[in-house]
Amino acid sequence: MAEKYVYKFGGSIADGNAKMKNLLGGKGANLAEMSNIGLPVPAGFTITTEICTYFFEKGGKYPEGMDKDVEAGLEHIENIMGGKFGDAENPLLVSVRSGARASMPGMMDTILNLGLNDVTIEGLIEQTGNPRFAYDSYRRFVQMYGDVVMGVRPEGVDDHDPFEVLLEAKKKACGAESDVDLDADALKELVHEYKVMIKERLGEEFPEEPIDQLWGSVSAVFDSWNNDRAIAYREMNDIPAEWGTAVNVQAMVYGNMGDDSGTGVGFTRDPATGENVFYGEYLLNAQGEDVVAGTRTPHPIADLKQDMPEVFDLLSSFRETLDSHYREMQDFEFTIQKGKLYMLQTRGGKRTGFASIRIAVEQVREGLITKEEALGRVDPEQLNQLLRPVFNVEQKRNTLKAGHLLAKGLNAGPGAASGQIVFNALDATKWKAEGKTVILVRIETSPEDIRGMEASEGILTARGGMTSHAALVARQMGKVCVAGCGDLNINYQNRVMNVEGKVLKEGDWISLDGSVGEVIEGKLETYPSEVEQVLILKTMKPEESMVYGLYNELLTWADEVRKLNVRTNSDQPDQATAAVAFGAEGIGLCRTEHMFFGGDRIDAVRQMILSEDEAGRRKALDKLLPMQQADFAGIFRAMNGRPVTIRTLDPPLHEFLPHEQADIEKLSVQMDIPVEDLERKVESLKEMNPMLGHRGCRLGNSYPEITEMQARAIFSAAAEVKSEGIEVHPEVMIPLVAHVNELELQRKVVVKAADEVIKETGVDFEYLVGTMIELPRACLTADRIAEQAEFFSYGTNDLTQTTFGLSRDDAGGFIGNYLEKKLWEKDPFVAIDREGVGELMKIGVAKGRSIRPDLKIGICGEHGGEPTSVEFCHMLGLNYVSCSPYRVPIARLAAARAALDHK
């Protein structure tokens, strides 16, 4: 551990800077940076993240000598700000806040107004000449300290905060409508009542000594790194527990010293839309927590121009300084104390996926950042938000006309959602687990609600602004959110809400339009996004949609740098067409079995399976051939010359068999076989295994005529489409190969069919025969297999199941538990397990290319559309990834980022 425990900032100098996030946390590093670039920051010091690690390792102790550093830090603050910690005449008051490497808004604890006691309060009154302000600060401090450090808080989900209960009672007793109507005497009484309540609950006095308050707070803030909501947030955002948090101790400045004071939050660009405008909110005569917690609904920043023109101009210039200095949208907090502006923090601003893309693209246009930097700033998953549904415009309009608009709030998280009302986070997770779609309705959300928010389609709050907790977290999760909807009258106990005379109960359906902030009664259909309207439905022209323009520009840049090709897994012409519109460069997997269920062909499939001999099977296969040929022709046409990998039959035959008595009887008539014989046959074909029996190439080797039919259908379709003047590149892929001999036999059948079709039709075409690599033995013997394969495609679904010895279909039941216990870091069916499955893939690539140096290798398991897996495929040197159509844009961006990160 470094010898330096404490880093000072303020007064236009600092020990640290913005690059020291690991040691000072994001907040501490940026406070230092703002000091360095001359912005007015209240003086303070940062206790490093290394101390946090030490604190946990040593069971709550601090290194020797740190108390001296803290004292020196306090002196630094005293020198710059004036005042003395614990002084009866001129007391210095400080805040104690967390600050981790990555921002975790509201997840950890904060203490404000620290240093107040029954003695220093007199000094504060003297200093400010404002007893009401002093006692208001005091009661806020006791409330926060009591909650955060001493643990006095509501016990159950339906309980009210014990401090709020006393506050409400006091307001009632004084006939005060809101907090600001309470006078100094009332607040003084409240401080006393708080302390008595704490003593009653804990049997312990509230600490009066400022230095004890400071150490208590520092420890509580470190401890809050391990509270439930911080842990949940870390899990959701992949933040390692080892990072720890720093603690920032900083001189208090006050936004609640009267109408020449105020506080607010600013964004250097609009966090919802990404537009390059100054966006923010403020409250006069208030503290920062009032804006963030949403207890009062703040004013838009533009109004500050009227209220305090000079401050507004200064703040606007700070906004520009921050945006261009950091070359990244900043989210900052400020306080105006008696007309003097202070910057309290800045950090990279959370934003919607849409805003993220708009800001990145526009900053390139403005010459602030490079295209490569822009690609690095958009999380591939955020593209999902551009593809998210909106309401059916017509239905919504009619619903509004019919008077079903319940209320309007702030458009805090764009998109459209419908769901059943729940009133607390626990119910949201419970109902979701029961398969219901829910909207979480709260007076205001707090970080405790994070798991419930995750489980909900949308979030609706009665209080709070665009920067309230609900709004911030919803935006980051990509949830639909309407915030600050003041017309809602919510009763948690009775689980009802009253809106303009209408009563809605738990379980009732509502719809939220997070793009305009509307709350609508009932369930509404949702509708595809603009990108989909332009690309797929063609109901909008590209030039009509700004959203599409941004999407297209970013992905064009991605295509310039990525090395991996991106294909799609599609089985139908319409899917293939959609995927091409999203940028797919070929089909990486066409699962032919999906065609076996379509239309009336299942009968022919069943006849084929249940035939006693080859002649019978051939008769049924003859019926199937033209149907499959038509399917393939449709796909070749849709792909218009792009490569198409078609896999021969994979699942075990019993998956196609009839299980209902009526179906068996129908088949018995069709095939002229007694019902009992059929039943016996169905019984004999049943398998009890996790998809590891008579399937894949084993079927084709048992019944080569099936492969033969499929190969003939593929090549006949190729000849047919080629003679229409459309280029074709069929690639026949053999599934579940474990041993080279299996592939060799299948290859012979395929090549023979191709030769025959070319001869019969007189149309020549090129084709490839390759294999899925989805069994450990195939990876380990990939050199042998490469002798027979012109390409490999990793089937990482089966490779994961066989490497882990874990059935794909049964894993869901316990993987959640495994992840919770941290036995596994990620679900291996979602993100490639690099250590195990990935190692087998690596062996397969090396061995395969040792025989064929230019062997084309791709992946068509579900992992092909998951960003970390795409990155891994890039690192392995694969040629392409293949994924479902709607994930193609995500894979394109992920591939570009992988290419940039591993230059």
Ligand code: PEP
């Ligand atoms: C795989 O196993 O990864 C694969 C793509 O094949 P399927 O999912 O059809 O078994």
Ligand code: MG
């Ligand atoms: Mg498979």
